[in-house]
Each structure stands twice: as structure tokens, then as C-alpha cells.
Amino acid sequence: MTEKKIGNVHEYTVSELSGAVKRTIEDTFGLVRVRGELGRVTRAASGHMYLDLKDEKSVISSVMWKGMAARLTIKPEQGMEVIAMGRMTTFPGQSRYQLVIDSLEPAGVGALMALLEERKKKFAAEGLFAPERKRPLPFLPEVIGVVTSPSGAVIRDILHRLRERFPRHVVVWPTLVQGRGAEEKIAEAIKGFNALGPESTVPRPDVLIVARGGGSLEDLWCFNEEIVVRSAAASEIPLISAVGHETDTTLIDYVSDRRAPTPTAAAEFAVPVRSELLSEVLNKERRFVGAATRTIEQRRTALMSAARGLGRPEDILGAATQRLDRASDGLRSGLRARLDNALTQVARIGGRLTPNLLAAGFAKRENIIGQYWSRISDRTDRIITDRKSRLASSARVLAAVSYQNVLERGFALVRGDDGQLLRRAADSKSVTGGQIQFVDGTRDFLFDGTSVPSKSPKKSVKSGATKTATTEKQANKPKQQGLFD
Numbered sequence: 001m002t003e004k005k006i007g008n009v010h011e012y013t014v015s016e017l018s019g020a021v022k023r024t025i026e027d028t029f030g031l032v033r034v035r036g037e038l039g040r041v042t043r044a045a046s047g048h049m050y051l052d053l054k055d056e057k058s059v060i061s062s063v064m065w066k067g068m069a070a071r072l073t074i075k076p077e078q079g080m081e082v083i084a085m086g087r088m089t090t091f092p093g094q095s096r097y098q099l100v101i102d103s104l105e106p107a108g109v110g111a112l113m114a115l116l117e118e119r120k121k122k123f124a125a126e127g128l129f130a131p132e133r134k135r136p137l138p139f140l141p142e143v144i145g146v147v148t149s150p151s152g153a154v155i156r157d158i159l160h161r162l163r164e165r166f167p168r169h170v171v172v173w174p175t176l177v178q179g180r181g182a183e184e185k186i187a188e189a190i191k192g193f194n195a196l197g198p199e200s201t202v203p204r205p206d207v208l209i210v211a212r213g214g215g216s217l218e219d220l221w222c223f224n225e226e227i228v229v230r231s232a233a234a235s236e237i238p239l240i241s242a243v244g245h246e247t248d249t250t251l252i253d254y255v256s257d258r259r260a261p262t263p264t265a266a267a268e269f270a271v272p273v274r275s276e277l278l279s280e281v282l283n284k285e286r287r288f289v290g291a292a293t294r295t296i297e298q299r300r301t302a303l304m305s306a307a308r309g310l311g312r313p314e315d316i317l318g319a320a321t322q323r324l325d326r327a328s329d330g331l332r333s334g335l336r337a338r339l340d341n342a343l344t345q346v347a348r349i350g351g352r353l354t355p356n357l358l359a360a361g362f363a364k365r366e367n368i369i370g371q372y373w374s375r376i377s378d379r380t381d382r383i384i385t386d387r388k389s390r391l392a393s394s395a396r397v398l399a400a401v402s403y404q405n406v407l408e409r410g411f412a413l414v415r416g417d418d419g420q421l422l423r424r425a426a427d428s429k430s431v432t433g434g435q436i437q438f439v440d441g442t443r444d445f446l447f448d449g450t451s452v453p454s455k456s457p458k459k460s461v462k463s464g465a466t467k468t469a470t471t472e473k474q475a476n477k478p479k480q481q482g483l484f485d
Contacts, residue, residue, distance in 0.1 A: 018090070018095065021090060022089065022090040025088050025089065025090055025097055026087065026088065026089055026090075028088075029087065029088035030087050030088075031085070031086075031087055032085070032086065032087065032088060032099070033083060033084070033085045034053055034060065034083070034084045034085075034086075034099065035081070035082070035083050035084075035107055036053035036054055036055050036060070036081070036082070036084070037053070037054055037055065037079065037080070037081050037082075038051055038052070038053065038054075038076055038077065038078055038079065038080045038081075038082055039051070039052035039053070039054045039059060039078060040052040040078070041076050041077060041078055043069070046066060047066030047069060047070070048063060048064065048065055048066050048069065049063070049064040049069040049076070050062070050063050050064075051063070051064065051076060051101070053082075053084060053099065060097075060098070060099050061096065061097075061098040061099070062084060062086070062098060062099040062100070062101050063098055063099070063100055063101065064100075064101040064104065065100070068101065068102055068103070068104075070180055071179075071180060072104060072180050073178075073179055073180065073218050073219075073221065074105075074106060074112075074218060074221050075183075075225065076104060077115070079115075080106065080115055081106065081107040081114075082104055082105065082106055082107055083104075083105055083106075083107050084099065084101045084103070084104050085101070085102055085103045085104075086099050086100045086101040086102045086103070087099070087100050087102075088100075105218075106218070112217050112218070112221065113217075116224055116251070119224065119226065119229075119251060120251060120254070123229060123251065123254070123255070124254075128229065128230075128233045128254070128255050129254045129255060133233070133255075134257050134258075135238045135257045136238070136257075137207055137238050137240070137257065137258055137269065137270070138206045138207055138238065139272070140166070140271065140272065141168060141205070141206035141207045141270060141271065142168065142169060142203075142206055143168070143169045143170075143171060143203045143204065143205045143206055144162070144168050144169070144170050144171070144205055144206070144207055144208075144209065144270055144271075145170075145171045145172075145173065145193045145205030145207070145208045145209070145237070146158060146170060146171070146172045146173070146208075146209045146211060147173050147175055147186060147189040147190060147193070147208065147209070147210045147211070148172070148174075148175070148177060148209075148210070148211040148212060148263075149174065149175065149176065149177050149212070150172060150174035152177070152212075152213060153213060154211045154212060154213050154242075154263045155172060155211075157263050157264050157267075158170075158209065158211060158263050158264070158266065158267045161264050161267035161268060162267050162270070162271060165267065165268065165271050165272065165273045165274060166271040166272060166273065166274040166277070167274075168270075168271055169203065171193075171202060171203065171205055173189040173192060173193060175188075175189045176222075177212040177222070178212075178215065178219050178220075178222065179222075182222040183222040183223075183225035183227050183228050184227065186210065186222065186223070186228050186231070187227045187228050187230075187231040190208065190210070190228075190231040190232060190235055190239070191231055191234075193205055193208055193235075193237060194234075194235055194236050194237055204237075205237055206237070206238075207237065207238050207239075207240065207270055208235065208237050208238070208239045208240065209239075209240045209242060209260075209263070209266045209267070209270060210223075210232065210239060210240070210241050210242065210243065210252060210256070211242040211243065211263040211266055212242075212243045212244065212263075213244070213263070214244045214245040214248060215244060215248075220243060220244050220248060220250050223241075223243050223250035223251065223252045224250050224251045224252075228251075228252055229251045229252060229255055232252050232255045232256055233255040238257045238258070239256045239257050239258075240256060240257065240258045240259075240260055240266045240269055240270060241253045241256035241258075241259050241260065241266075242259075242260040242261075242262060242263040242265065242266035245261065245262060246261035246262065404439065407437070407438060407439035408439050412436050412437060412438050413436070413437040414434060414435075414436050414437075415434050415435045415436075415437070416428070416430070416431035416433075416434040417431050417432060417433050417434050418431060422434065428447065431447070432446065432447055433445055433446040433447060
């Protein structure tokens with residue numbers, strides 16, 4: 001190290017001073033244990049985690065390398081109180097110090113419980129714990145899906161209990177139930193079971209069991225993670241939670257449709273006892289047969305009692321039979337008498353129907369029809385005459401107002417080539433020709449493009465000389481060509 005003395009003060013380069021500070025901090029704080037609250041928590045794409053440890057006065061920047069972060073049993077979150085163990089070092093490039101964390105754990109059970117209560121209030125406010133969201137479990141499911149570790153004692157207990165009670169088809173989705181990344185695996189398993197369809201080779205379960213054995217709060221913490229809670233709440237398949245022992249409670253227990261104190265109890269909730277079910281069915285069958293037999297015997301006894309009270313059928317029906325016989329005989333004779341009477345009346349009436357009588361009736365009806373026809377003819381003639389008179393009157397009115405009468409008096413209708421009437425001289429400026437309609441036909445005309453000025457009417461001439469002069473002037477004036485020349 002190069003040292004230049006100016007008086008009693010040593011002179012360092014920037015790198016020398018930075019290196020000296022780094023060595024001093026690392027030697028002095030080679031291993032420290034720090035308690036504080038997590039502020040900023042960021043996981044980089046490389047897997048490293050950057051955190052801020054803070055209290056009410058200060059903040060220490062911290063870093064946890066990828067290997068250490070992967071072994072965490074809990075997910076660090078902002079606001080969590082933790083205890084970090086590591087070593088202090090500096091980052092010379094920015095002249096700041098930081099804590100390199102080797103281990104990170106909650107600051108006692110109290111911190112985890114506080115975080116658990118905070119999450120519990122959050123999910124309860126969203127209505128995820130509402131009783132009306134709970135669905136009934138199927139009475140006898142055909143397929144049971146189990147989300148648990150395939151190597152633990154939990155799956156063996158569940159299968160053993162199902163065999164004892166009522167053997168069912170079981171589908172196991174193997175997954176982690178503890179440690180870093182377990183929450184993602186559990187959530188994926190719940191979503192995977194729900195995603196199974198009819199075309200899938202794996203049958204879709206009728207009920208799900210999410211199970212794990214007992215452990216500490218830290219061991220069961222993955223079942224308190226938000227991703228697991230929301231996956232269980234969104235499950236379309238009824239779900240039984242069986243996490244830990246009876247005294248252990250996780251957030252998945254609140255959103256599940258049924259909470260079992262142990263995995264074995266979850267198997268008991270999923271299926272009934274086959275022997276008890278058979279016994280119950282047989283018992284109900286015996287009771288049904290006995291009730292039906294007793295009912296039939298009661299009805300038979302009541303029927304026999306009623307039959308004895310009715311007496312013999314011939315005693316009841318004898319009088320009615322005799323009345324029926326008498327009525328049948330009377331009906332036969334009555335019909336014969338009515339028929340003879342009708343034949344007599346027909347013969348009597350037929351004798352009065354002679355040809356002269358029918359002819360007289362026809363003549364009378366013909367006279368009446370002739371009178372009606374005469375009235376109809378007179379009425380028709382009057383109506384036709386009245387309609388002809390009205391039609392002639394309307395024709396006279398039409399002829400009076402028709403422009404044909406005007407044409408008869410020497411007038412004509414002038415139409416442009418667009419078919420419109422030309423009423424004024426100004427209207428002819430927009431056309432090049434047209435038609436003139438006389439009383440006996442029409443003639444076409446074309447304008448030659450020249451305009452002849454209009455003349456004012458001449459005053460009356462008092463003397464004959466004046467008239468003669470005017471006549472001579474008109475005679476000497478060139479004659480103007482007309483429209484039809």
C-alpha cells in the first residue's frame with residue numbers, strides 16, 4: 001500500500017479506501033443475526049432475492065443468493081418480521097454496504113400467527129369462507145382424488161380406511177406438501193383434477209382430499225399460501241381438507257367444503273361404511289315388506305267385513321232385476337205401438353197428396369215468386385236510371401272545366417321538350433323545342449335561337465289616313481317567318 005504523508009495524515013486512493021472499509025466491515029461483522037421487518041422483497045430472474053430489513057429508524061439492504069433462497073420454507077413477504085443470519089459486506093461499485101443472508105426465519109411463532117390472521121381477515125372479507133359457498137359431498141363417489149405425497153403414511157392410511165369402509169377407485173396426484181415450491185405444486189394438483197374432462201384417460205374425481213400429516217406451523221405453512229387457498233376456493237369438485245392433526249388449522253380448512261381433523265377421518269367423510277349401508281338397506285327392505293304385508297292384511301280384513309255387511313247379491317239385485325225385465329217388456333210393446341201409429345198417420349196423409357193439390361200449391365208459389373221478381377226488376381231499372389243521370393251530369397261538369405273547350409275557341413297548349421307547360425316567355429329559355437297542342441292534334445317545333453322583341457299594343461287610329469300609312473308600312477316591311485313556315 002502506497003502511503004504519501006502530508007503532515008500526519010495518510011493519503012489513500014479510492015480503491016484502497018474502499019477495500020480497507022470492506023475488510024474492516026467483513027472482519028468486524030463476519031457473522032451477524034439481525035431481527036427486523038421486511039420492506040422491499042424482490043426476486044430477480046436469476047433466482048437471487050433482494051430484501052430490505054428495517055425498523056422504525058433504519059434500513060439495511062440485503063441479498064440472498066439463489067441457492068439459499070430455494071431452500072426457504074416460507075415465502076418472504078413485505079411486512080413480515082424475520083430473523084436473518086449472515087455476514088456484512090460492502091458493494092464498492094456504489095459505496096454502500098449490505099447483508100448477505102444465509103438463513104431467514106420468522107421472528108417466532110407470533111410473527112407467523114400475525115401474518116396468518118392478516119390473511120384470514122383478507123380472505124374472509126372476500127367471502128371465501130362464507131357458509132353458503134360450502135357444497136355437500138357426494139353420498140357415494142365413484143372416483144376419489146387425493147392430493148398428497150405418494151411416499152408418506154398419509155396415502156396409506158387413506159387407502160386402508162377406504163378399503164375397510166367402501167372400496168372406491170382412487171386417483172393420487174403426487175405432490176410436495178412441505179418446503180419451497182410446495183404451494184405451487186398443491187395448487188397445480190387441484191387445478192389439474194378440475195381440468196379433467198370426459199375425453200381424458202384419467203377419470204374425473206367426484207370428490208377431492210387434500211391431505212398431509214402433522215407438523216409445526218412452519219411445516220404446514222404452504223397450506224396457508226394464497227395460491228393454495230384460492231385454488232381450493234375455485235375448485236368445482238367438492239373438496240375435503242385433511243391437513244395436520246385435529247389441533248392444526250390452516251387457511252385451506254376454511255375454504256374447503258368439509259374439514260377433516262385427520263387424513264383417516266377424511267376417508268371416513270368421503271364414503272359410508274359398506275356393511276352398515278347393506279345392513280341399513282336390508283333393514284329397510286324388511287320393514288317395507290312387513291309394512292306392505294300388514295297393509296294388505298288390513299285391507300283384506302276390511303273387505304271381508306264389508307262383504308259380510310252387504311248380504312247376498314241375489315237379495316240386493318233381485319228387485320232391480322225384476323224392474324229391468326218389466327221395463328224391457330214395456331219398451332218392446334211401446335215401440336211396436338209407436339211404429340203402428342206412425343204407419344197409420346203416413347197412410348192417412350199420403351191419401352191427401354193428390355196431383356191437383358200439388359199443382360195448386362206450385363201455382364200459388366209461382367205467383368208469389370213472380371210478384372217478387374217484378375219488384376226486383378222495377379227497383380233495378382230505377383237504380384240504373386239514377387246512375388245514368390248522375391254520370392251524364394258529371395260528364396257535363398267535366399266538359400265544362402276541360403281545357404278541350406278552350407282549344408275549341410282557338411287557343412293552344414305549348415309544351416317544352418321536357419313535357420312541361422310553357423306559360424310565360426321566360427319559361428322558353430330553358431328549352432330548345434317542344435309541342436303545340438291544337439284541338440285536333442299536336443305539332444312539334446324547334447327554336448332557331450333568335451329572339452324577337454315584344455311590341456306594345458298600338459293606340460287606336462282616329463283618321464283613315466293614319467290607318468292607310470300604317471298599312472303601307474306593314475306592307476313594305478319584310479314578312480317574319482312563323483313557327484310552321
